[in-house]
Amino acid sequence: MNPDDFLDAYLKDRQKIIEEALQRYLPDEDAIPQELHTATHYSVFAGGKRIRPILCLAAHEACGGDLAAAMPTACALELIHTYSLIHDDLPVMDNDDLRRGKPTCHKVFGDAMAILAGDALLTEAFVLLAHSEKVRLAADRRLAVIEEIATAAGIAGMVGGQALDILAEKNKPDFKGLEAIHRRKTGALIIAAVKTGAILASASEQKITALAAYGFHIGMAFQIADDILNVEGNREEMGKSTRSDEQHGKVTYPSLLGMDAAKKKLAEHVDAAQDSIENFDSRALPLRVIARYIMERKS
Amino acid sequence: MNPDDFLDAYLKDRQKIIEEALQRYLPDEDAIPQELHTATHYSVFAGGKRIRPILCLAAHEACGGDLAAAMPTACALELIHTYSLIHDDLPVMDNDDLRRGKPTCHKVFGDAMAILAGDALLTEAFVLLAHSEKVRLAADRRLAVIEEIATAAGIAGMVGGQALDILAEKNKPDFKGLEAIHRRKTGALIIAAVKTGAILASASEQKITALAAYGFHIGMAFQIADDILNVEGNREEMGKSTRSDEQHGKVTYPSLLGMDAAKKKLAEHVDAAQDSIENFDSRALPLRVIARYIMERKS
Numbered sequence: 001m002n003p004d005d006f007l008d009a010y011l012k013d014r015q016k017i018i019e020e021a022l023q024r025y026l027p028d029e030d031a032i033p034q035e036l037h038t039a040t041h042y043s044v045f046a047g048g049k050r051i052r053p054i055l056c057l058a059a060h061e062a063c064g065g066d067l068a069a070a071m072p073t074a075c076a077l078e079l080i081h082t083y084s085l086i087h088d089d090l091p092v093m094d095n096d097d098l099r100r101g102k103p104t105c106h107k108v109f110g111d112a113m114a115i116l117a118g119d120a121l122l123t124e125a126f127v128l129l130a131h132s133e134k135v136r137l138a139a140d141r142r143l144a145v146i147e148e149i150a151t152a153a154g155i156a157g158m159v160g161g162q163a164l165d166i167l168a169e170k171n172k173p174d175f176k177g178l179e180a181i182h183r184r185k186t187g188a189l190i191i192a193a194v195k196t197g198a199i200l201a202s203a204s205e206q207k208i209t210a211l212a213a214y215g216f217h218i219g220m221a222f223q224i225a226d227d228i229l230n231v232e233g234n235r236e237e238m239g240k241s242t243r244s245d246e247q248h249g250k251v252t253y254p255s256l257l258g259m260d261a262a263k264k265k266l267a268e269h270v271d272a273a274q275d276s277i278e279n280f281d282s283r284a285l286p287l288r289v290i291a292r293y294i295m296e297r298k299s
Numbered sequence: 300m301n302p303d304d305f306l307d308a309y310l311k312d313r314q315k316i317i318e319e320a321l322q323r324y325l326p327d328e329d330a331i332p333q334e335l336h337t338a339t340h341y342s343v344f345a346g347g348k349r350i351r352p353i354l355c356l357a358a359h360e361a362c363g364g365d366l367a368a369a370m371p372t373a374c375a376l377e378l379i380h381t382y383s384l385i386h387d388d389l390p391v392m393d394n395d396d397l398r399r400g401k402p403t404c405h406k407v408f409g410d411a412m413a414i415l416a417g418d419a420l421l422t423e424a425f426v427l428l429a430h431s432e433k434v435r436l437a438a439d440r441r442l443a444v445i446e447e448i449a450t451a452a453g454i455a456g457m458v459g460g461q462a463l464d465i466l467a468e469k470n471k472p473d474f475k476g477l478e479a480i481h482r483r484k485t486g487a488l489i490i491a492a493v494k495t496g497a498i499l500a501s502a503s504e505q506k507i508t509a510l511a512a513y514g515f516h517i518g519m520a521f522q523i524a525d526d527i528l529n530v531e532g533n534r535e536e537m538g539k540s541t542r543s544d545e546q547h548g549k550v551t552y553p554s555l556l557g558m559d560a561a562k563k564k565l566a567e568h569v570d571a572a573q574d575s576i577e578n579f580d581s582r583a584l585p586l587r588v589i590a591r592y593i594m595e596r597k598s
Contacts, residue, residue: 027454027455033463033466035462036454036458036459037454040454083418087415090411090414092409092411093411093414110391111391112389112391112392113462113465115386115389115391115392115414116386116461116465119386119418119421119458120453120454120462122421122422123421123449123453123458124449126425126445126449127446127449127453130442130443130445130446130449131446139438139439139441139442140438142438142442143438143441143442144429146425146428147429150422150429154419154422155326155335155339155419159415159418159419159422160331160335160419163332163334163335163412163415164331164332166411
């Protein structure tokens with residue numbers, strides 16, 4: 001099998017088992033109020049790439065763990081990611097009408113229900129992480145995972161990054177400022193994804209540190225690729241507006257560095273990600289292939 | 300000391316130590332972005348009554364625990380309560396301009412920063428609950444506390460209750476519907492406060508159940524008292540608009556039952572709360588006095 005076919009089959013397979021798990025873990029259909037259930041499901045099952053849970057599972061397997069033990073954590077990461085998209089898309093935030101080719105949550109359910117759907121998904125992520133029946137794992141390891149994810153999603157991480165991003169509309173950041181935004185807004189949760197996968201497999205400190213570096217570079221690469229796709233991408237394939245960054249006067253890697261230098265930066269991060277895990281054995285193959293996918297993806 | 304003096308001194312003392320702990324636990328002042336730090340601190344230190352943390356600590360002591368072990372949990376409950384107020388006050392939700400005598404978070408910092416401040420406080424609550432250095436407690440007990448609080452704050456609890464409340468604007472609830480809203484919106488987190496206080500003190504199942512019943516009745520009493528104060532309260536003492544429920548055509552206990560029956564219902568819940576903990580020893584005195592306070596408070 002050539003690497004592209006492997007990647008394609010691998011991602012599809014992982015997306016499928018993650019989506020089945022998300023269906024099992026989310027509060028079931030007779031949950032009330034029905035509207036909140038519908039709004040959360042709408043956004044969770046709107047066709048995401050599932051990069052964070054896939055990375056968590058891949059890091060877990062690269063450290064010798066088995067899928068089942070990391071599945072609740074992988075899904076919790078996706079719930080948190082989805083909540084962040086719902087809130088970011090709100091009219092008072094980034095005001096996006098389209099996400100993954102579908103109307104955004106607030107366009108369908110209204111702003112109030114979208115805010116609550118986001119709040120609900122963030123909270124249910126912690127229900128899932130703490131729920132003791134679902135996975136038999138040492139309690140202290142599960143506490144470490146909760147702390148890692150909450151910290152990455154909190155003021156020092158994702159929420160802080162989104163606040164910096166909102167403030168950057170008024171005060172355009174320089175390159176250092178732009179990196180600070182993305183390290184927190186995108187990077188922190190991706191780092192948490194691979195670190196928690198490793199923690200759940202009882203990996204050594206050395207492996208956890210190596211995976212954190214991999215996660216950092218993958219996260220930055222992911223963001224630069226997003227910025228590039230926003231300029232060069234195909235609206236149909238992307239399922240969302242392209243060139244919107246330019247229209248909104250948003251500072252991006254291509255706008256700050258120029259397109260060629262942005263692409264070079266992207267390749268450097270992907271190389272650095274590969275280098276971070278060079279001492280891992282063949283069980284890290286998916287992590288290596290995902291790093292390439294980040295650079296080459298079309299949507 | 301007569302009961303009123305005791306209550307007054309007790310509440311003031313507890314508010315003080317809780318506020319000192321909140322100062323310690325929140326990310327420190329050089330956290331960036333400064334705006335997010337300022338917005339979260341503004342709302343957390345806007346003069347709340349600290350009922351949920353006080354109940355958590357009181358339940359903990361009633362079960363023989365010492366304050367320090369329950370303080371992070373008590374403060375996490377207050378962070379979650381504060382986040383819920385910030386989001387509830389937003390223009391697209393209840394649209395309140397005044398809270399505790401001060402302009403609401405979004406009036407001062409704008410809607411986007413208020414949404415993020417709420418998201419940040421909810422997330423930091425879980426950082427605090429999971430952070431392993433702060434309190435030496437068995438990991439499985441701390442996981443049980445996280446699950447209890449996340450469930451109470453989630454779809455089956457507070458967020459679900461707020462969604463029902465928003466939907467009730469279009470479809471006016473009957474008495475059963477109103478109780479369902481408040482059991483989730485107000486009751487669930489108050490029940491979690493006393494239950495987690497007990498869990499952290501390694502209380503027996505019997506005691507935890509008794510305290511959950513106490514929490515349920517206190518929660519309902521608290522909400523009925525709120526509805527009554529909205530009609531009869533003094534705007535100055537309350538620090539927020541009174542008679543706003545009537546103006547917004549909101550269904551309340553007095554509007555559904557009449558004022559006399561609402562007051563009778565309030566007294567019944569307070570009596571039932573007292574009955575729930577009649578087998579507790581003198582260490583439950585604060586819980587008993589708080590139950591009376593709920594009924595007699597002026598703000």
